[in-house]
Amino acid sequence: MGEIKEEAIFIDGTKLEELTIPELEHIGDVLEERIASINQEIETSSDTQERKRLRSERKQPHLFRKKVAEFVERKRKYAVHKETFDGRNSYRKNLRET
Numbered sequence: 001m002g003e004i005k006e007e008a009i010f011i012d013g014t015k016l017e018e019l020t021i022p023e024l025e026h027i028g029d030v031l032e033e034r035i036a037s038i039n040q041e042i043e044t045s046s047d048t049q050e051r052k053r054l055r056s057e058r059k060q061p062h063l064f065r066k067k068v069a070e071f072v073e074r075k076r077k078y079a080v081h082k083e084t085f086d087g088r089n090s091y092r093k094n095l096r097e098t
Contacts, residue, residue: 035062038054038057
């Protein structure tokens with residue numbers, strides 16, 4: 001009761017389950033821009049240690065972006081299921097027309 005699942009994702013203290021799909025997509029876009037910025041820095045740097053540090057810095061936003069994309073897809077899938085469910089106690093996935 002009231003427990004947070006281990007796989008719950010938080011960004012800046014916000015639980016992703018509470019965000020809408022457009023908000024999640026915006027977060028994904030911001031992360032994508034950050035990754036592109038780091039990639040640009042990697043391309044322009046000639047120092048191998050600096051490039052290594054930048055690649056390491058890029059890992060976290062990349063993982064977050066991947067998780068956000070997976071969560072958006074899952075949320076869309078759940079929306080379809082919820083629409084199919086339409087207040088009933090159960091439904092069969094292959095009978096969407098009924």
